[in-house]
Amino acid sequence: MSEIEIKLPSDPKFLKIIRGGISHISEICGFSSEESNAVTSAVDEAASNIIKHTYNGAKNKLIIVNFRILEDRLEIVLRDFGEKVDPETIKSRDLNEIRPGGLGVHLIKSTMDVVNYDNSFEVGNQLTMAKYLPGKKEK
């Protein structure tokens, strides 16, 4: 297993660092350009959601992102220490409804094979996402 960890403040100006990291790691994992773009988008949306909803726009809070290249999958874990989010309330929006906002969760769920929200920590939340490596997806 290879693991890379990035710790960064919850300031939107640092999102590009996360995107740069995941884009490069996706390439290393052998994902196509299209898959790599989609994974990058999913991780960026997840981090943006932490900034917007968990930290309510505060720029000086901590976000920890772990990228793990496992035997069969690329796993990304985002940890925050903000307001607890009820996983039941995190839903993709109805795409027939044309309105600004609410697309982030849809972009995450439509790209990643595993999306698991965990708010059982004493403080904060953890989102674990994974995408199976090319040719490794479970039948």
Add this chain to the structure above:
Amino acid sequence: MLDVKTKSQDSIAIIEIDGEVDLYSSPALRKALLEMTKAQNKAILVDLARVKYMDSSGVATLVEALQQVSKYEGKLKLANLRDAVKNVFELSRLDKVFDIYESIEDAKKSF
């Protein structure tokens, strides 16, 4: 940083965006689009040729502008989407909501 330039050609307000549109930079795009919709520009064309990345906040900004434009019966069209940006619109099923053109010339002819 996101570079947003606006110009007028043949009665069409053209907005050229250069950079990555995300939670950090989308307010700059929103500001430029809101100025255009407040001025009730009837024909707005967004050139995305130099946009390598767009997140849901960027897409939401364009949806908001589209809704504003439709209130005064104007048109907002998009041109020159790169594959990565096109994929976000397709995944969101917004490729059927926006008028999207392969080139600026094609988009200009359509107004």
